[in-house]
Amino acid sequence: MYRIAQKTGVSNKRAALYRLIGIIGALVVSSIFILIAKKNPLQVYTSMINGAFGSYHRIRSIIIKAIPLAITSFGISVAFKLRFWNIGGEGQIMMGAFGAAWVALSFPDLSKPLLLLIMALTGFVFGGLYALIPAFFKGKFNTNETLFTLMMNYIAIKWVTYLQYNAWKDPSGMGFPKIADFSQNAWLPQVFGIHIGWIVTLVLAVVMHIFIKHSKKGYEISVVGESVNTARYAGMNYKKIMLQALFLSGGLCGLAGMIQASGVGRTLSVTTSAGAGFTAIIIAWLSRLSMPVMVVVAFLFGAMVQGGVYIETAYQIPQAVTSIIQGMILFFVLGTEFFIRYKIVPIKKEQEQGGKE
Amino acid sequence: MNLTNLQLFLSAAVIAGTPLLFATLGEIITEKAGNLNLGIEGMMLMGAVVGFITAYNQGNPILALIAAFLAGAFGSLIYAFLTVSLRVNHEVSGLALTTFGTGFAGFLGQAYVGKVVPGNVRQAFGNIKIPLLGDIPFIGEILFNKDPMVYLSYIVVIIIGIYLYRTRKGLNLKAIGENPAAADAAGINISLYKYVNILIGGALCGLGGAYLSLIYVPAWQESVVAGRGWIAVALVIFVTWNPYKAIAGAYLFGGLDILGFRLQKFQLNIPQYFLDMLPYAATIIILVIASVKRSKKNLPPQSMGIPYFRENR
Structure with a gap:
């Protein structure tokens, strides 16, 4: 069994790291949808970056x-x-x-x-x-x-x-x-x-x-x-x-x-x-x-x-995939807040008997 | 039988109100568990697209409904995990779900834009007249000569009514919504209750969405839900979390939804665009009315929108 306790003193650097991991997680899960479209997620992400930053004209837009x-x-x-x-x-x-x-x-x-x-x-x-x-x-x-x-x-x-x-x-x-x-x-x-x-x-x-x-x-x-x-x-x-x-x-x-x-x-x-x-x-x-x-x-x-x-x-991947990624990033970043604010503590056997359930 | 104009209008209002009814019922039990889910719009879209694709490819109406039910439940599972297990802010989680659901439907549905529900599925969702009840003058035609999904919505209303007001589990659910700490102390498994009710709530929203894409339209278009999910959130307040009143509320808004279209033939001097505003404007009016006359009896569940954290008790 485990219980959840509040934790304090997570540095900003560490919190930022958690969020970054969250965003990467979101991209990984979003790639399921790219796989559904029968495309290679890594390739698609790479060309997404290229399509976004590839030229001065693109950066301008x-x-x-x-x-x-x-x-x-x-x-x-x-x-x-x-x-x-x-x-x-x-x-x-x-x-x-x-x-x-x-x-x-x-x-x-x-x-x-x-x-x-x-x-x-x-x-x-x-x-x-x-x-x-x-x-x-x-x-x-x-x-x-x-x-x-x-x-x-x-x-x-x-x-x-x-x-x-x-x-x-x-x-x-x-x-x-x-x-x-x-x-x-x-x-x-x-x-x-x-x-x-x-x-x-x-x-x-x-x-x-x-x-x-x-x-x-x-x-x-x-x-x-x-x-x-x-x-x-x-x-x-x-x-x-x-x-x-x-x-x-x-x-x-x-x-x-x-x-x-x-x-x-x-x-x-x-x-x-x-x-x-x-x-x-x-x-x-x-x-x-x-x-x-x-x-x-x-x-x-x-x-x-x-x-x-x-x-x-x-x-030919629908543009709606960006909405999916946006929603997913939000899900994951929201989820990581939990790991920044709380920690999961295992409960020892004897404690558990005195506890609940 | 010769139907009067009024009868035709009310009959169409019931059909337009049915997706709202499913979604409103779903949100009622979600909010009774103390969770405000603003993701209805997203879950309806997920149900609508998955239901449509299943119907289109499999040609099986029952399978389509099951798929829509599961799609809605899947959307709410994400929400439940975030808000119940990870204690994330309810509002933002719901908004994220709507963003995700919109993308989900746009993504999966793109290849199906403009496609029509297969004939046999449409036939399966044709009107069935209920013997005796269907012969009641005036209202028989309006309420009891409808498609099977409308009857399903009646059954869901009755089940939720009995669940909330007549069973021990329903009482526990309300205890959680009102005072989770006390419910916890009484030995109720809060997380389990929340999960089950949020999931069923999401599944009902999925069915509401499927009603739109399979029966109401019945074809695929990305804007199929068009804000009905948000109207349902407001309807829950309007009907004071009561499943029976939800019927009247949903049909009232169903009526407003089609009013603009129906009024066109009277050659009124009001542009269509203003009539299209009606359901949204009416929603604002009921929100204001509900807040002005907020009586003790009609308050939302006390803990709604507040993530429950046992250790903070």
């Missing part, structure tokens, strides 16, 4: 994929710090992109810097307001925010579908359901061949890290997340902090939406969010809510998606 993932992860993790399960990143991205598109399509002739600034602000505010709705009900009636934010995703996607297929459908699209492209003034400028979203990401990583770790507001968010009661005793206004944090959380997701619409799609479409809201949840969790780590993990996830696209064309 990893970065483009990683930008929305990282910014959305920043946003999601502000809510997670508070133990508010914001699963609504997808909808907040969409609403942010919608706000930005509204501005871009209404004022196509505004000067570029001014137009982009207004688009970014509108995107932030729209995403933030969209997250405030569930936050308001959570504060007022303690309504379950997980499901609320999730349902808001579907509503946002239906809304954008309506715009794309009906209200905003481009008449010059020859019957093809798409929204008109933004004017060039509404396109994000490029630096080193990549839209400036990457600079925004790096700046945000630093700013958000300082905000969470070293500002009064950031500290308050952490305290509320640890214990609402402690926060109350300390005289903090729980509801106000939650509303502010959720506005920031949704706002960052909305900003990611603006960047996608302006920098990548050049317009709004139902695929603007492309699942970033969900992938960001996994990234935020794997990074243990640390913003700089999120940048790295988002880059790796971008590489995984990019590699997935590559192996689909090279091996």
